[in-house]
Amino acid sequence: MTINDAHCHFFSSRFLELLTQGMPDLPAEGRADAVAQRLQWTPPRTAEELADRWTEALDRHGVSRAALISSIPGDEDSVAAAVARHPSRFVGFFMINPTGADADQRLTRAFGEQRLRCACLFPAMHRYRLDDERVGKVFEAAAAHGGAVFVHCGVLTVGVRAKLGLRSVFDLRSGDPLAVASLAAAYPSVPVVIPHFGAGFFREALMATAQCPNVHLDTSSSNSWMKYYPGLTLEAVFRQALDIAGAERLLFGTDSSFFPRGWQAGVFEAQRAALGGAGVSETDRALILAGNFDRLFPQP
Template sequence: MLQPIPRRVIDFHAHFVVPGARSEAWARWEEEYAAQFGRAKLELWRERQRKNIAARWRGLADAEDRVQSEEEAVARWKQQVDVHGLNAIVFLTGGGNDRLSRIVRQYPGRFIGFAHHDPFAPNAADELERAVTELGLRGYKVLAPVLSKPVDDPAAFPVWETAERLGIPVLIHFGILGGGGGIAGADNCNPLRLERVAQGFPGVPFVIPHFGAGYMRELLLLCWSCPNVHVDTSGSLQWMRWVPGDMTLRSVLRTFLESVGPERILFGTDSSALPRGFIRMYYDELQRACWSLNVPEEHQDLIFYGNAARLLRLPPETAWKPGEGTAAAMAVAAAVGEGGPRA
């Protein structure tokens, strides 16, 4: 039977999938594509993406076709948190700010939610303020490649000012987006577009996921320029196959440890659909890489837990204690066949 992870862990990068929900910016990008090239080509592009993504899921279970209720999905995600022994999981998206707030409030301290809306939308700064102060969300997520303007356009400065005043982390996806056949060369794919913003708002801890998603060199330079920029380890890291050089998770982790240091690296999985749930494989692979590099235990604790807890300003009492609720959760999971992905 699957055992809980024997260490403190916060998954800083997950998504609560809501059927039919799309990022505002991503939906707008698709509409612009359809207006320029036609809806038939958009559907062809979508279908090719689905096939490319499915071929690269490394043997993990496919997402379920059936539409489950929100209540069922919440319960199953809580099982995942308990079965794997996670201190907390951060849902960066979840069908809109109001819906995600409703979801994470059901398990405060274990479920954490981020706001996710277009920084160039009207009243975007006010919406971020509302999401944090009224809805209880604890950060802000942005998909840079599909934004309508450069990420450093002054039109978004009120959003960054709000984030700085509220003291929340901002996670911005740069790099390739959408799986094979997705977006790779948009102006906002380059993390260096954030340099002016990160330097202008030094009180904002920015987090760039997936080790830069194909823009690793640019991310390293951004981290050199801006000490408030962090990285996360999330995702399948398939981008390593598409860039020159013999890259592995071990070699990439070593590079970031030797440059930005363990204080600016956060563990994440990019887990989303059920029945996959929490992708334990990604934790196992990162743990093995840490061991093979002889990363000191105190540095591993920062990567897997401490850095996320610090950025999220979590109180000490949210820490999960070994054995707390685990036996019952594992029994329930076994009964429904929810033992986790193949690792």
């Protein structure tokens, strides 16, 4: 059985530095190590060292390839370094704020020389509307480079921000799968990924897949959004998603991020059990766990 993980966060040293920029009580020197210590994480050290730690974790669990997301605007270099070191194992994704002054250059560089393959939008976090024309530029860049776009919708909690006591002023209204559908329809050549089955906007995410053949759903995380749907089980989620989106448009993911926790085998086991319970065929399971990812992000 081949497994590819479509959703992992690359929490590099640079990520920790950028995330804690506004925190005065941290040293300028060795800042990433100090933050890691506060979080009780393994210090990420260099991007290359972290990339090696990731491949060891993937090897241990029999995972072939993984998407690594640079998880704060400005940290694209770290994921680019990881991809350059292990091009057959990693696919580089990058968070971008399309309203940032340098968004155009960042897009060109990320999809170009940095060889990253998917732009990740977090409209609730960066507080912009998906119908903002600057969002269209992200899709245009993706279309020009054969890249994909990931759009986080629904509930958004960022564990590391909470643990560090960082204030998060998110506008959940901005992450609506129906707004994603409108963009996906305008850029039909761009594969679009909505993570966590829409993270609470399950119905809307399914509607988006029904409307647009280029919209995909990732299955990542514990999917705790199910608590907003009394009685809903992961098995039922898979069954309904398969019914509407089909096996070709579901991408397995875990949402793994920091060490020492590493790759989240528990999330995989829960999803494997749900796939079994939903009676998903071998063929469909292979597509969800690996085949779709390889189709969208072929080996370089």
